[in-house]
Amino acid sequence: MVDILHRIAVERIEPESVYDALTTIDGLAGWWTEDTTGDAGLGGTIVFRFPPGGFDLKVIEAVPNERVTWLVTGGPAEWIDTTIEWRLRVDGDWTVLLFAHRGWAEPVEFMHHCSTKWASYLMSLKRLVETGKGTPSPHDVRVAEFD
Protein backbone atom coordinates (compact mmCIF):
# COMPACT_ATOMS: atom_id res chain seq x y z
CA MET A 1 0.00 0.00 0.00
CA VAL A 2 1.25 3.47 -0.84
CA ASP A 3 0.00 6.90 0.12
CA ILE A 4 -0.22 10.38 -1.35
CA LEU A 5 0.80 12.93 1.29
CA HIS A 6 0.54 16.72 1.28
CA ARG A 7 0.65 19.63 3.70
CA ILE A 8 -0.39 23.28 3.52
CA ALA A 9 -0.64 26.02 6.13
CA VAL A 10 -2.70 29.21 6.18
CA GLU A 11 -1.89 32.29 8.22
CA ARG A 12 -4.39 34.08 10.45
CA ILE A 13 -7.19 31.75 9.30
CA GLU A 14 -9.09 29.85 11.99
CA PRO A 15 -9.40 26.06 11.59
CA GLU A 16 -13.19 26.57 11.45
CA SER A 17 -12.82 28.12 7.97
CA VAL A 18 -10.82 25.18 6.66
CA TYR A 19 -13.15 22.66 8.31
CA ASP A 20 -16.14 24.36 6.67
CA ALA A 21 -14.43 24.13 3.27
CA LEU A 22 -14.11 20.36 3.84
CA THR A 23 -17.52 19.62 5.31
CA THR A 24 -20.09 21.70 3.42
CA ILE A 25 -21.24 21.31 -0.18
CA ASP A 26 -20.67 25.03 -0.83
CA GLY A 27 -17.19 24.88 0.66
CA LEU A 28 -16.16 21.82 -1.35
CA ALA A 29 -17.61 23.35 -4.53
CA GLY A 30 -15.41 26.37 -3.89
CA TRP A 31 -12.08 24.59 -4.30
CA TRP A 32 -12.46 21.05 -5.70
CA THR A 33 -15.27 20.90 -8.21
CA GLU A 34 -18.27 23.14 -8.77
CA ASP A 35 -20.27 19.99 -9.50
CA THR A 36 -20.45 18.82 -5.87
CA THR A 37 -23.71 17.41 -4.53
CA GLY A 38 -24.92 14.96 -1.90
CA ASP A 39 -24.74 14.86 1.88
CA ALA A 40 -21.56 16.20 3.48
CA GLY A 41 -22.54 15.19 7.02
CA LEU A 42 -21.10 12.26 8.96
CA GLY A 43 -22.29 9.04 7.33
CA GLY A 44 -23.41 10.84 4.19
CA THR A 45 -22.07 10.40 0.65
CA ILE A 46 -20.70 13.35 -1.30
CA VAL A 47 -20.84 13.17 -5.10
CA PHE A 48 -17.97 14.95 -6.89
CA ARG A 49 -18.12 15.21 -10.67
CA PHE A 50 -15.53 16.52 -13.16
CA PRO A 51 -15.60 16.62 -16.97
CA PRO A 52 -13.77 13.22 -17.21
CA GLY A 53 -15.73 11.48 -14.41
CA GLY A 54 -15.82 11.67 -10.64
CA PHE A 55 -15.87 10.17 -7.20
CA ASP A 56 -18.43 9.19 -4.54
CA LEU A 57 -17.00 9.64 -1.07
CA LYS A 58 -18.59 8.55 2.20
CA VAL A 59 -17.87 10.71 5.25
CA ILE A 60 -16.67 8.18 7.85
CA GLU A 61 -15.13 10.60 10.36
CA ALA A 62 -15.81 14.25 11.15
CA VAL A 63 -14.46 15.88 14.31
CA PRO A 64 -15.12 19.63 14.15
CA ASN A 65 -12.00 21.68 13.40
CA GLU A 66 -9.74 18.64 13.83
CA ARG A 67 -10.27 15.82 11.35
CA VAL A 68 -12.31 14.57 8.43
CA THR A 69 -12.00 11.17 6.71
CA TRP A 70 -13.67 10.00 3.52
CA LEU A 71 -13.96 6.46 2.18
CA VAL A 72 -14.06 6.16 -1.61
CA THR A 73 -17.16 4.18 -2.61
CA GLY A 74 -17.36 5.17 -6.28
CA GLY A 75 -14.89 6.25 -8.96
CA PRO A 76 -11.88 4.82 -10.81
CA ALA A 77 -10.95 1.26 -9.80
CA GLU A 78 -7.68 2.42 -8.25
CA TRP A 79 -9.58 4.71 -5.87
CA ILE A 80 -12.21 2.27 -4.57
CA ASP A 81 -11.78 1.55 -0.84
CA THR A 82 -8.95 4.04 -0.46
CA THR A 83 -9.34 6.68 2.25
CA ILE A 84 -8.75 10.41 2.16
CA GLU A 85 -7.78 11.95 5.47
CA TRP A 86 -7.64 15.59 6.51
CA ARG A 87 -6.01 16.59 9.81
CA LEU A 88 -6.09 20.14 11.15
CA ARG A 89 -4.11 21.75 13.93
CA VAL A 90 -3.24 25.24 15.09
CA ASP A 91 0.41 26.29 15.34
CA GLY A 92 0.75 29.88 16.50
CA ASP A 93 -0.84 32.16 13.90
CA TRP A 94 -1.14 29.29 11.43
CA THR A 95 -3.65 26.56 10.73
CA VAL A 96 -1.84 23.50 9.42
CA LEU A 97 -3.62 20.98 7.20
CA LEU A 98 -2.21 17.50 6.69
CA PHE A 99 -3.61 15.47 3.82
CA ALA A 100 -3.26 11.74 3.14
CA HIS A 101 -4.85 9.68 0.36
CA ARG A 102 -4.09 6.21 1.70
CA GLY A 103 -4.36 2.66 0.50
CA TRP A 104 -3.30 2.72 -3.13
CA ALA A 105 -2.52 -0.89 -4.09
CA GLU A 106 0.39 0.06 -6.34
CA PRO A 107 2.31 3.24 -7.24
CA VAL A 108 0.79 3.29 -10.73
CA GLU A 109 1.20 6.21 -13.11
CA PHE A 110 -2.34 7.38 -12.33
CA MET A 111 -1.29 7.70 -8.68
CA HIS A 112 1.58 9.99 -9.73
CA HIS A 113 -0.97 12.12 -11.59
CA CYS A 114 -3.41 12.21 -8.68
CA SER A 115 -0.61 13.30 -6.33
CA THR A 116 0.16 16.34 -8.50
CA LYS A 117 -3.50 17.10 -9.03
CA TRP A 118 -4.28 16.89 -5.29
CA ALA A 119 -1.54 19.45 -4.66
CA SER A 120 -3.10 21.81 -7.18
CA TYR A 121 -6.50 21.45 -5.48
CA LEU A 122 -4.94 22.00 -2.04
CA MET A 123 -3.51 25.26 -3.37
CA SER A 124 -7.03 26.08 -4.56
CA LEU A 125 -8.37 25.33 -1.06
CA LYS A 126 -5.68 27.58 0.41
CA ARG A 127 -6.67 30.42 -1.93
CA LEU A 128 -10.35 29.90 -1.13
CA VAL A 129 -9.89 30.33 2.63
CA GLU A 130 -7.34 33.12 2.21
CA THR A 131 -9.08 35.17 -0.46
CA GLY A 132 -12.62 33.82 -0.72
CA LYS A 133 -12.02 32.46 -4.21
CA GLY A 134 -10.54 29.10 -5.22
CA THR A 135 -10.13 27.52 -8.65
CA PRO A 136 -12.38 24.44 -8.58
CA SER A 137 -13.04 22.31 -11.66
CA PRO A 138 -13.75 23.31 -14.42
CA HIS A 139 -11.53 26.33 -13.68
CA ASP A 140 -8.61 24.23 -12.41
CA VAL A 141 -5.14 24.05 -13.91
CA ARG A 142 -4.57 21.17 -16.32
CA VAL A 143 -1.57 19.09 -15.34
CA ALA A 144 -1.91 16.24 -17.85
CA GLU A 145 -3.34 15.19 -21.19
CA PHE A 146 -6.40 13.42 -19.73
CA ASP A 147 -7.29 16.10 -17.23
Added chain:
Amino acid sequence: MVDILHRIAVERIEPESVYDALTTIDGLAGWWTEDTTGDAGLGGTIVFRFPPGGFDLKVIEAVPNERVTWLVTGGPAEWIDTTIEWRLRVDGDWTVLLFAHRGWAEPVEFMHHCSTKWASYLMSLKRLVETGKGTPSPHDVRVAEFD
Protein backbone atom coordinates in the same frame (compact mmCIF):
# COMPACT_ATOMS: atom_id res chain seq x y z
CA MET B 1 11.07 3.75 2.65
CA VAL B 2 8.43 6.02 1.16
CA ASP B 3 8.39 8.04 -2.04
CA ILE B 4 6.98 11.30 -3.34
CA LEU B 5 5.49 10.73 -6.80
CA HIS B 6 4.24 13.22 -9.37
CA ARG B 7 3.38 13.40 -13.06
CA ILE B 8 2.86 16.22 -15.53
CA ALA B 9 2.43 16.29 -19.30
CA VAL B 10 3.06 19.08 -21.80
CA GLU B 11 1.44 19.35 -25.21
CA ARG B 12 3.37 19.97 -28.43
CA ILE B 13 6.62 20.36 -26.48
CA GLU B 14 9.51 18.12 -27.47
CA PRO B 15 11.22 16.11 -24.69
CA GLU B 16 14.43 18.03 -25.53
CA SER B 17 12.93 21.18 -23.99
CA VAL B 18 12.05 19.42 -20.75
CA TYR B 19 15.42 17.66 -20.65
CA ASP B 20 17.20 21.01 -21.07
CA ALA B 21 15.19 22.45 -18.18
CA LEU B 22 16.47 19.58 -16.02
CA THR B 23 20.09 19.46 -17.13
CA THR B 24 21.28 23.04 -17.58
CA ILE B 25 21.91 25.65 -14.89
CA ASP B 26 19.83 28.21 -16.82
CA GLY B 27 17.00 25.76 -17.25
CA LEU B 28 16.93 24.77 -13.57
CA ALA B 29 17.12 28.43 -12.52
CA GLY B 30 14.05 29.04 -14.66
CA TRP B 31 11.67 26.88 -12.63
CA TRP B 32 13.18 25.73 -9.30
CA THR B 33 15.37 28.44 -7.84
CA GLU B 34 17.11 31.40 -9.42
CA ASP B 35 20.04 30.69 -7.09
CA THR B 36 21.24 27.59 -8.96
CA THR B 37 24.97 27.09 -9.53
CA GLY B 38 27.45 24.27 -9.98
CA ASP B 39 27.94 21.60 -12.62
CA ALA B 40 24.79 20.12 -14.17
CA GLY B 41 26.68 17.51 -16.22
CA LEU B 42 26.82 13.79 -15.43
CA GLY B 43 28.90 13.32 -12.26
CA GLY B 44 28.70 17.01 -11.38
CA THR B 45 27.08 18.56 -8.33
CA ILE B 46 24.37 21.19 -8.66
CA VAL B 47 23.94 23.67 -5.82
CA PHE B 48 20.36 24.86 -5.25
CA ARG B 49 19.77 27.61 -2.69
CA PHE B 50 16.52 29.10 -1.34
CA PRO B 51 15.92 31.73 1.34
CA PRO B 52 15.55 29.05 4.07
CA GLY B 53 18.45 26.83 2.90
CA GLY B 54 19.08 24.47 0.04
CA PHE B 55 20.28 21.23 -1.49
CA ASP B 56 23.41 19.84 -3.17
CA LEU B 57 22.50 17.25 -5.76
CA LYS B 58 24.89 14.98 -7.64
CA VAL B 59 23.90 14.02 -11.19
CA ILE B 60 24.22 10.22 -11.18
CA GLU B 61 22.29 9.46 -14.37
CA ALA B 62 21.60 11.50 -17.49
CA VAL B 63 20.25 9.88 -20.66
CA PRO B 64 19.34 12.60 -23.16
CA ASN B 65 15.59 13.18 -23.48
CA GLU B 66 14.83 10.08 -21.41
CA ARG B 67 16.01 10.16 -17.82
CA VAL B 68 17.87 12.14 -15.18
CA THR B 69 18.64 11.03 -11.61
CA TRP B 70 20.08 13.08 -8.78
CA LEU B 71 21.54 11.87 -5.48
CA VAL B 72 21.12 14.26 -2.55
CA THR B 73 24.55 14.91 -0.99
CA GLY B 74 23.73 18.07 0.98
CA GLY B 75 20.65 19.55 2.60
CA PRO B 76 18.19 18.71 5.38
CA ALA B 77 18.92 15.42 7.19
CA GLU B 78 15.73 13.83 5.80
CA TRP B 79 16.96 14.44 2.23
CA ILE B 80 20.49 13.06 2.50
CA ASP B 81 21.00 9.94 0.34
CA THR B 82 17.51 10.14 -1.13
CA THR B 83 17.26 10.15 -4.94
CA ILE B 84 15.25 12.33 -7.28
CA GLU B 85 14.32 10.69 -10.57
CA TRP B 86 12.93 12.24 -13.72
CA ARG B 87 11.59 10.00 -16.51
CA LEU B 88 10.50 11.37 -19.88
CA ARG B 89 8.51 9.75 -22.65
CA VAL B 90 6.55 10.81 -25.68
CA ASP B 91 2.87 9.88 -25.99
CA GLY B 92 1.34 11.24 -29.18
CA ASP B 93 1.47 15.05 -29.08
CA TRP B 94 2.45 14.99 -25.40
CA THR B 95 5.69 14.73 -23.49
CA VAL B 96 5.03 12.98 -20.19
CA LEU B 97 7.29 13.59 -17.18
CA LEU B 98 7.28 11.18 -14.25
CA PHE B 99 8.90 12.37 -11.04
CA ALA B 100 9.94 10.34 -7.99
CA HIS B 101 11.73 11.53 -4.86
CA ARG B 102 12.62 8.15 -3.38
CA GLY B 103 14.08 6.83 -0.18
CA TRP B 104 12.50 8.88 2.60
CA ALA B 105 13.06 6.93 5.84
CA GLU B 106 9.67 7.89 7.29
CA PRO B 107 6.53 9.75 6.11
CA VAL B 108 7.33 12.72 8.37
CA GLU B 109 5.42 15.98 8.21
CA PHE B 110 8.30 17.58 6.30
CA MET B 111 7.81 14.93 3.60
CA HIS B 112 4.14 15.94 3.29
CA HIS B 113 5.32 19.54 2.80
CA CYS B 114 7.96 18.62 0.23
CA SER B 115 5.38 16.63 -1.75
CA THR B 116 3.14 19.68 -2.09
CA LYS B 117 6.08 21.96 -2.80
CA TRP B 118 7.46 19.62 -5.48
CA ALA B 119 4.07 19.74 -7.22
CA SER B 120 4.16 23.53 -7.23
CA TYR B 121 7.66 23.49 -8.76
CA LEU B 122 6.57 20.92 -11.36
CA MET B 123 3.79 23.31 -12.36
CA SER B 124 6.45 26.01 -12.62
CA LEU B 125 8.53 23.72 -14.88
CA LYS B 126 5.44 23.10 -17.01
CA ARG B 127 4.85 26.85 -17.38
CA LEU B 128 8.52 27.41 -18.21
CA VAL B 129 8.54 24.98 -21.13
CA GLU B 130 5.06 26.02 -22.30
CA THR B 131 5.41 29.79 -22.03
CA GLY B 132 9.12 30.51 -21.50
CA LYS B 133 8.53 31.76 -17.96
CA GLY B 134 8.36 29.74 -14.75
CA THR B 135 8.04 30.89 -11.12
CA PRO B 136 11.29 29.79 -9.48
CA SER B 137 12.23 30.77 -5.90
CA PRO B 138 12.04 33.52 -4.69
CA HIS B 139 8.97 34.05 -6.91
CA ASP B 140 7.36 30.73 -5.95
CA VAL B 141 4.04 30.27 -4.19
CA ARG B 142 4.27 29.84 -0.42
CA VAL B 143 2.54 26.68 0.74
CA ALA B 144 3.54 26.71 4.42
CA GLU B 145 4.70 28.84 7.31
CA PHE B 146 8.40 27.97 6.94
CA ASP B 147 8.59 28.32 3.18
